[in-house]
Amino acid sequence: ALRVSSAALRTTTTGTIVNLLSSDVYRFDVALNYVHFLVTGPIQTLVVIGLLWMQLGVSCLAGIAYMVVYIPFQLFMGSYFKRFRSLSLKLTDNRLKLMNEIIPAMRVIKMYVWEKPFGRLIELSRVREIRVFQKTAVLKSINLSLYFTSSKIMTFLSIIVFISIGGELTVENVFVSIVLINHLRTIMTLNFPNAISFGAETLISVQRIEDFLLLDEYTPKPIEYSTENITNNYNETKESIYLEIVEENKTNISVNNISSEIVSKEGNVSHILNDISFDVKPGELTVIIGSVGSGKTAVLMAILNELKTNRGSVSVSGRLGYSSQESWIFRGTVKENILFVQTSGSGSVSVSGRLGYSSQESWIFRGTVKENILFGKAFDERKYKQVVHVCALEEDLKQLPFGDQTVVGERGVTLSGGQRARISLARTVYSGPDCYLLDDPLSAVDPSVAKHIFEKCIDLIKFAGDLEIRREEDLSKHHSESVSRLSLRRQSSVASLLSSCLSVDEIIPEEEVNAVTKDADEEYSDDKHKSGKTSSSRIYWTYLRAGAGVLLLPTLLISNVLTQALYTGSDYWLSEWTNYYQNRALNETNVKSWMILDTEVDNIYVFSSLVVVVFVLSVIRTVTFFTVCMRSSVTLHNRLLESVIRAPIAFFDKYPIGMILNRVSRDLESVIRAPIAFFDKYPIGMILNRVSRDLGIIDDLLPSNAFDSIQILMDCFAILVLCILVDYWTVVPTLVLLVLLIIVRQFTLGTIRTLKRVEGTARSPTLSHLASTLNGLTTIRSFGAEKDFSAKFDSLQDRHSNTYFMFMTSTRWFGIVLDQLCLVYAISITITHVSGDLSAESASAIGLTLSQAFQLTTNFQWGIRQSAEVETQMTSVERVDELRRIDREFESEVKPPKDWPSKGQIVMKDVSLHYEGSDSLVLHNINLEIKGGETVGIVGRTGAGKSSIITTLFRMTAPSGVIEIDGIDTSAISLSYLRQNISIIPQEPILFTETVRKNLDPFGDCPDDRIWEVLAKVQLQSTIAAFPHKLDQIVSESGGSFCVGQKQLICLARAILRDNKILVLDEATANVDPRTDALIQSVIRNEFSSCTVLTIAHRLHTIIDYDKVLVLDAGVVAQFGSPLHLINDSDGIFAQMIETTGKDMEQSLRQTALKASIKKQNQIIDDST
Known part of the structure; x- marks a missing residue:
């Protein structure tokens, strides 16, 4: 994945790649259990046929003929299995792709109250998937029924032909033939077909993996590290880093007439870049500006070799660094802005030195803040402190509970957007490149922080050569002597597909720190259950009750009992018939069981009737069982879907995508209904892991294994009962066998279950690391950190492989022990019979019990192993059931009047808030009143509590205190009704x-x-x-x-x-250009003139003409009043923020506030008159 080109990666999805690792690779483990039977199966078949010929002669060909017909039928069924497997994988990929979009966006989905429509999307995707599984289940039902009765059919055909040609039934030829036919059945109706079936499914997985491996690869250009051109030394000062640059007459970056184009699926060619040329000299700060879609980010991608050029060349001398502004949404690379396109052509990019890159969408991986900054580099305390200072992270680290040792969640969910941007910038600065590529690094920070970063960081690192996409023109005016500008005009409308639509304007304040943090030493786990405790009977009952109704449950029980009774009873009847033939041959006609009729034809009818009834009952049993399993799977999915949607948002921020998706894919209702804290708490990696793996087990593996274990164990139980009924002395070795089996099972299964859970726990970090790596691929490659991330993946994969190997070897050891116990049992049965009566009548009983005992040797260990496998797989049901039982958001049934809210008045009384996992308050006793129709700007520094105001308004996290809208307490009304009456632009x-x-x-x-x-x-x-x-x-x-x-x-x-009457803007114009910003502001003023508007200010000029400004500081209301009033308070925070914008901007803001105040006063006078 680290070598896939950006263009090729657009043709697939994160969910598909995760599914390759979690599901397709797992198919190899299953297939390898059977694939050798493709070779050994035919050889064993020939040997068994020869032995059968010795017992029954030519009549054995009748049974073999059935097998000859059965094998092509299995090949035919295998083609359908392959087809359905391919279809199910595609549907699973689609569902994972949908989940990969929905789970990270759950906060927005909840604010929009879109849980139901997106829940229906998942359900529809799930229904399509289940239909394929149902078709597969029907085929499996037919296969298993044929397997179950095949030995009876082969025995029936062989014996009937044998009698028809004048053969005499004896204990020897009947029961030896039964043993051989049972062995032949196992080979040709179980092992060989499974080898074909799993082999066909594995070929599909191999093809999918091959398709991914054959994607175009990213080809890094050779990088030459040389001190001839540039030397870089760090000298400590009081507060910053000085870079001593020794220049030559060679430019750091030279772009010569580069052009690039994209080709849509329809074959249309559109230009992204067209004849771009410029030079960046050492010590020069170059700013790239341009309108929406002009290709600003495309230029940086070309320099980084992430975008191929079809004409021109790029030459870089030195080490490049790239830093971004925008927080990651889904993928984290520029490719997400391309619609149905692929890059074409190949240009020339030559790099000599190191590039430093921080992407447009800040990428943060799960780890400590310090680990995110060091990014695999050696720790230098002096340098580290200097970087933290110049990137304005000192105050933020003080606010975090464990400083730079605080673990940040996947995607940086526990950090604000501004903090993510500054950590990304700090990572680039610490890497010490020769040339920095900074993609709008100041847009996500407030004015004072922006000024600090520009003066302390950018104004210093520019001496290394700085190419920057920026919008803070007012700041660059103060440093015009060192700034050159590269202006890009729009090449075509399609250019926006590759552009990130960054603007060139003022400053953007960042949202407050999310208080959900974790101990640096804490590691998430995919499974809390580390012990070897058996899955409780409640889990079995939960699974059974989810699929079995009033009619299906008794049908399942009765069909199982009757099928097994007649199956074993047919062998007992055959022994009586054989005994009758034996006695007749010895002229002992007075000995005849009541089961045997007088004529051979009647007995043949009885035998054939038993075989037919057993087959019919077997079909009924199998279809009923798989129907129950499919219904259980559907029911569990629907429940989990509801719970996930209603989960708290903290759940999704805590657990990795990989872990949750491993469970959630088949049982998602609980997650979607979870409170918002659920999503903040759980990393997306965990969710993805559970969606793709646990519910895959419930859908595919658990039904087959459960049916196997039930069928085989019932068969073994019937054999033991039969042996006791035939000879009561066999009760002694039977009881000894059962006691030993219980001891071995209890001793071994605890270890196996523990290893299985450890294996599941070790798998989730692997999937999470893969998803996180894909999201930050451009950043990783720009830093040359591929080896570090590859080594980390190898380490995680080795850990998983070690636990999986231990699990597999434990199960194999268990199988060997069971085989030995069953062999000892068979020997004990033989000794018991040999030491007893050896009359002709007992000969058939001996033949019956020995044939059954040898069959027990084969079945018992497989049945116990399958039951152990079912027990470990039931942990998947248990894990899914855990998500179903997560806390849900409180949902009141009370609905306010239909016209509510009619005014949009908002009143907060003693409102305080803390996030899950933290006792510290992010809001302290907020008291304010916002009149209906007022426009209010919300400003403040990082951690001030700006976004927490929005959180409390939407009740994403329940606050203390009272929030009233138009006089109605929002905590007392329906949550969905509240949210659907408030609009938000995130x-x-x-x-x-x-x-x-x-x-x-x-x-x-x-x-x-x-x-x-x-x-x-x-x-x-x-x-x-x-x-x-x-x-x-x-x-x-x-x-x-x-x-x-x-x-x-x-x-x-x-x-x-x-x-709606209330509109909330959460830094909505942070990442748009001035023209788009002006359009948004104009539309808001026109369309929402009578509405209450709350705006978290990203640019002060956008809220300077508002009715009021709310200034927050450390979670308390520092100021609240009209903009003009707050500006005139020279000691206030708002006035200080205005001053940091520069003299020209400060004067403009003051004039705008004065004009707005006069306009409002005149309007009040007009309204009163």
């Missing part, structure tokens, strides 16, 4: 792989005319109309059909369509 716009219409209106409430009208208002009408399918155009994964600015405009269109 900081990170989320789009899903659905139609444009579904992304705007998933409930289908709005007619097309209304949707087109709203799209025209946000200036997206022409863009959507240009799509081939208009509103029904499928949006590519992660919203790749649109640039960031366009995605934000779609979120604005959603808010207009909802038509």
